[in-house]
Amino acid sequence: MIEKKVLNAADGCKDIFSGATIMLGGFGLCGIPENCIQALVEMKINGLTCISNNAGVDDFGLGYLLQNKQIKKMISSYVGENEEFERQMLSGELEVDLIPQGSLAERCRAAGAGIPAFFTPAGFGTEISKGKEVRNFNGKPHILETALNADFAIVKAWKGDTAGNLIYKGTARNFNPLMAMAGKITIAEVEELVSPGELDPNQIHTPGIFIQRIFKGSNYEKRIEQRTVNENK
Amino acid sequence: MIEKKVLNAADGCKDIFSGATIMLGGFGLCGIPENCIQALVEMKINGLTCISNNAGVDDFGLGYLLQNKQIKKMISSYVGENEEFERQMLSGELEVDLIPQGSLAERCRAAGAGIPAFFTPAGFGTEISKGKEVRNFNGKPHILETALNADFAIVKAWKGDTAGNLIYKGTARNFNPLMAMAGKITIAEVEELVSPGELDPNQIHTPGIFIQRIFKGSNYEKRIEQRTVNENK
Amino acid sequence: MGIDKIGIAKRIAQELRNGWYVNLGIGIPTLVANYIPDGINVEFQSENGILGMGPFPREENVDADLINAGKQTITALPGAVYFDSSMSFAMIRGKHVQLTVLGAMEVSENGDIANWKIPGKMVKGMGGAMDLVASAENIIVAMMHTNKKGESKLLENCSLPLTGVNCVKKIVTNLAVLNILPDGGFELLERAPGVTIEAIKSATKGKLIVNSSEIPEMQL
Amino acid sequence: MGIDKIGIAKRIAQELRNGWYVNLGIGIPTLVANYIPDGINVEFQSENGILGMGPFPREENVDADLINAGKQTITALPGAVYFDSSMSFAMIRGKHVQLTVLGAMEVSENGDIANWKIPGKMVKGMGGAMDLVASAENIIVAMMHTNKKGESKLLENCSLPLTGVNCVKKIVTNLAVLNILPDGGFELLERAPGVTIEAIKSATKGKLIVNSSEIPEMQL
Numbered sequence: 001m002i003e004k005k006v007l008n009a010a011d012g013c014k015d016i017f018s019g020a021t022i023m024l025g026g027f028g029l030c031g032i033p034e035n036c037i038q039a040l041v042e043m044k045i046n047g048l049t050c051i052s053n054n055a056g057v058d059d060f061g062l063g064y065l066l067q068n069k070q071i072k073k074m075i076s077s078y079v080g081e082n083e084e085f086e087r088q089m090l091s092g093e094l095e096v097d098l099i100p101q102g103s104l105a106e107r108c109r110a111a112g113a114g115i116p117a118f119f120t121p122a123g124f125g126t127e128i129s130k131g132k133e134v135r136n137f138n139g140k141p142h143i144l145e146t147a148l149n150a151d152f153a154i155v156k157a158w159k160g161d162t163a164g165n166l167i168y169k170g171t172a173r174n175f176n177p178l179m180a181m182a183g184k185i186t187i188a189e190v191e192e193l194v195s196p197g198e199l200d201p202n203q204i205h206t207p208g209i210f211i212q213r214i215f216k217g218s219n220y221e222k223r224i225e226q227r228t229v230n231e232n233k
Numbered sequence: 234m235i236e237k238k239v240l241n242a243a244d245g246c247k248d249i250f251s252g253a254t255i256m257l258g259g260f261g262l263c264g265i266p267e268n269c270i271q272a273l274v275e276m277k278i279n280g281l282t283c284i285s286n287n288a289g290v291d292d293f294g295l296g297y298l299l300q301n302k303q304i305k306k307m308i309s310s311y312v313g314e315n316e317e318f319e320r321q322m323l324s325g326e327l328e329v330d331l332i333p334q335g336s337l338a339e340r341c342r343a344a345g346a347g348i349p350a351f352f353t354p355a356g357f358g359t360e361i362s363k364g365k366e367v368r369n370f371n372g373k374p375h376i377l378e379t380a381l382n383a384d385f386a387i388v389k390a391w392k393g394d395t396a397g398n399l400i401y402k403g404t405a406r407n408f409n410p411l412m413a414m415a416g417k418i419t420i421a422e423v424e425e426l427v428s429p430g431e432l433d434p435n436q437i438h439t440p441g442i443f444i445q446r447i448f449k450g451s452n453y454e455k456r457i458e459q460r461t462v463n464e465n466k
Numbered sequence: 467m468g469i470d471k472i473g474i475a476k477r478i479a480q481e482l483r484n485g486w487y488v489n490l491g492i493g494i495p496t497l498v499a500n501y502i503p504d505g506i507n508v509e510f511q512s513e514n515g516i517l518g519m520g521p522f523p524r525e526e527n528v529d530a531d532l533i534n535a536g537k538q539t540i541t542a543l544p545g546a547v548y549f550d551s552s553m554s555f556a557m558i559r560g561k562h563v564q565l566t567v568l569g570a571m572e573v574s575e576n577g578d579i580a581n582w583k584i585p586g587k588m589v590k591g592m593g594g595a596m597d598l599v600a601s602a603e604n605i606i607v608a609m610m611h612t613n614k615k616g617e618s619k620l621l622e623n624c625s626l627p628l629t630g631v632n633c634v635k636k637i638v639t640n641l642a643v644l645n646i647l648p649d650g651g652f653e654l655l656e657r658a659p660g661v662t663i664e665a666i667k668s669a670t671k672g673k674l675i676v677n678s679s680e681i682p683e684m685q686l
Numbered sequence: 687m688g689i690d691k692i693g694i695a696k697r698i699a700q701e702l703r704n705g706w707y708v709n710l711g712i713g714i715p716t717l718v719a720n721y722i723p724d725g726i727n728v729e730f731q732s733e734n735g736i737l738g739m740g741p742f743p744r745e746e747n748v749d750a751d752l753i754n755a756g757k758q759t760i761t762a763l764p765g766a767v768y769f770d771s772s773m774s775f776a777m778i779r780g781k782h783v784q785l786t787v788l789g790a791m792e793v794s795e796n797g798d799i800a801n802w803k804i805p806g807k808m809v810k811g812m813g814g815a816m817d818l819v820a821s822a823e824n825i826i827v828a829m830m831h832t833n834k835k836g837e838s839k840l841l842e843n844c845s846l847p848l849t850g851v852n853c854v855k856k857i858v859t860n861l862a863v864l865n866i867l868p869d870g871g872f873e874l875l876e877r878a879p880g881v882t883i884e885a886i887k888s889a890t891k892g893k894l895i896v897n898s899s900e901i902p903e904m905q906l
Binding site for chain 2: 732745772808810847
């Protein structure tokens with residue numbers, strides 16, 4: 001068994017440098033690596049390129065890093081619900097690269113899987129396809145998309161073992177397993193950290209081979225963006 | 234909940250026709266759909282193109298279909314350990330298309346995922362790359378491989394529910410989840426069939442959306458090709 | 467004029483067929499789930515990673531780890547599955563989802579759709595919309611027939627940046643149900659209760675095709 | 687002459703580094719797992735879908751659903767994981783596996799490898815070998831220095847159909863340990879106990895590079 005345990009978020013993130021490209025799992029605020037984001041804030045590194053489906057909200061998630069002007073560029077599929085983001089984007093302080101969500105997911109997986117490029121129909125005929133190779137398959141136009149790599153990937157799981165095996169819960173899985181595969185160094189924070197052998201080997205979502213560092217996170221807020229309840233009955 | 238339950242293998246396979254292209258899960262004899270293979274034998278259909286990592290042994294698995302000359306073409310990565318296969322191949326009765334194992338797996342996934350083609354380094358500079366587009370990425374040559382579709386996919390899982398959700402056991406998973414995604418019609422046989430809600434939604438390997446028919450198989454032999462035991466201690 | 471958003475949702479719900487997997491976009495499309503006809507079993511997919519999505523939770527069942535693509539808290543029905551984003555879009559791109567319903571800012575008479583960007587305004591991003599419209603074989607647009615300025619949203623060509631081309635098959639608005647014909651044009655299929663063909667014509671800037679003087683009213 | 691298969695496996699085991707994930711091919715490479723040096727933790731991947739592969743099972747623990755890529759029954763160690771074939775080759779193609787050890791029929795002085803097909807003979811298929819050699823950054827070939835006819839397997843160019851090009855980094859045979867140099871050529875690093883440089887020269891048809899008259903013996 002190969003041991004991956006580190007002390008905490010600060011230990012896991014210690015060599016992330018200003019100017020690094022970082023992938024961060026999560027969809028909205030669901031399944032985001034809260035502890036590591038806090039560590040990045042405290043490290044005061046900047047000039048970061050962040051690859052994340054969304055950009056958090058003003059006072060939570062990646063919004064913290066935006067408030068502190070630590071992010072140079074965001075690569076996302078949807079960045080609404082964030083006023084500071086809007087301000088920095090419109091003022092030109094922040095570069096933004098928007099990618100269709102399925103292409104973003106597949107490009108992360110491709111990077112992790114050693115597939116340098118693939119064809120997808122998503123975005124054909126739109127501004128997304130500008131400058132990209134177009135080819136017909138089965139009579140339908142597709143565009144060539146390339147793998148998306150990162151210096152570091154930071155993911156959040158529900159349970160993990162010290163060999164780096166991860167299990168996610170509910171829709172907090174989202175981009176986490178794909179980004180875990182794509183990082184040169186991947187750091188995982190988990191709600192519950194157990195010994196190897198305690199997780200069912202049939203039931204692991206991210207095999208430990210993709211994880212370089214793992215720690216048990218603390219004080220998860222798990223903020224809900226759109227608390228929507230059923231008033232009936 | 235969308236109901237997928239059928240009576241048995243004969244019911245699940247009833248519309249598979251002579252000349253069809255069929256994917257069959259399994260690695261060696263591990264995780265093969267024993268019940269459906271038996272049904273195909275009894276249906277006496279022929280001219281089949283079978284996509285399967287291996288071709289069974291003389292008297293088990295796909296070997297049955299070979300003995301009965303029901304297979305016109307095999308698409309596999311490794312076809313050793315089968316004398317009748319060798320005889321038919323050398324005599325020209327059987328067409329054989331050999332594909333690197335990782336490319337076979339990825340081409341099945343690609344078909345299921347709506348990715349018509351992707352680049353891989355596997356096979357560059359070998360006879361596999363003949364006639365295929367070559368392109369450099371990161372200074373390394375890759376070849377373009379295309380999605381591999383099938384009229385039917387037949388998979389074997391450990392547990393399933395009547396909505397078609399599947400869980401595999403051990404290394405019997407192998408190609409099954411990928412082929413499940415790639416069939417126009419996918420038929421699943423399982424050792425244990427339960428009601429929707431009995432399987433943990435976090436722990437399903439193949440979501441039911443990919444499965445059109447499911448039934449509880451019976452009389453699994455699960456033959457072992459290389460029984461290898463540790464005599465020590 | 468015409469029906470309200472709930473009416474649009476109810477009319478679209480009539481398009482559901484037994485055994486379909488369905489992806490509903492944010493806004494009016496989300497409402498469709500409330501009006502599934504009796505005897506029709508469908509399963510809802512949300513692209514953030516769930517199949518078998520149920521209604522919103524009761525207060526005591528809210529789970530931060532269980533949301534839909536609109537980031538709303540949801541529940542899961544028996545037989546539900548969670549999966550990652552690449553598996554989710556494998557379902558969508560691989561045509562395993564039988565129906566996609568989404569909103570639009572503009573639709574052109576050849577089925578182009580624009581629903582993600584207004585030049586000069588803050589761009590929030592396309593999310594999963596480009597993957598959905600490029601992949602789905604059966605796309606219904608749910609929208610108001612005209613925008614807030616009263617201008618038609620059914621055009622000869624979209625003026626806004628496109629989300630996808632030649633992809634919309636059917637449109638349900640507050641005024642009408644329309645097919646997009648393979649050779650282009652909005653074929654009028656149904657009128658909203660009390661809405662005249664003339665009213666629909668005047669609210670449709672693209673080519674409206676009326677094959678019969680007897681266009682039936684929607685039955686809601 | 688030289689060492690036996692177990693000796694080759696023992697020598698290759700010395701190449702293992704702490705924390706590596708390793709894929710072992712069928713034959714001699716499989717034996718490497720038996721000689722892991724003390725203090726070295728590695729995990730074995732088998733491309734049919736397991737990471738954390740353990741030794742062969744005792745009779746009472748044989749499980750038909752648990753095999754390696756050679757179709758042998760195996761066990762799983764604590765911390766093991768099972769996965770599907772696309773995930774397995776994602777690990778391999780994505781360079782997450784630090785070392786691949788496999789057998790060969792021929793290796794050329796520029797690192798080409800042939801190990802899957804002999805023209806005129808029954809072809810069994812390449813299995814995962816082409817993916818492995820095309821992807822791995824660190825490939826060690828374990829083989830006898832010569833074939834059954836006594837002909838060198840270390841050649842200027844492979845005569846058999848290739849499995850991969852420019853990929854082999856190191857070779858361990860019954861006679862020697864050799865590096866493949868970036869510009870081509872077999873660099874002699876170690877001799878098997880009692881084997882002379884002359885003997886290795888005469889068994890090597892491709893360009894043998896001997897940078898020193900003092901080539902050490904393997905320490906097994």
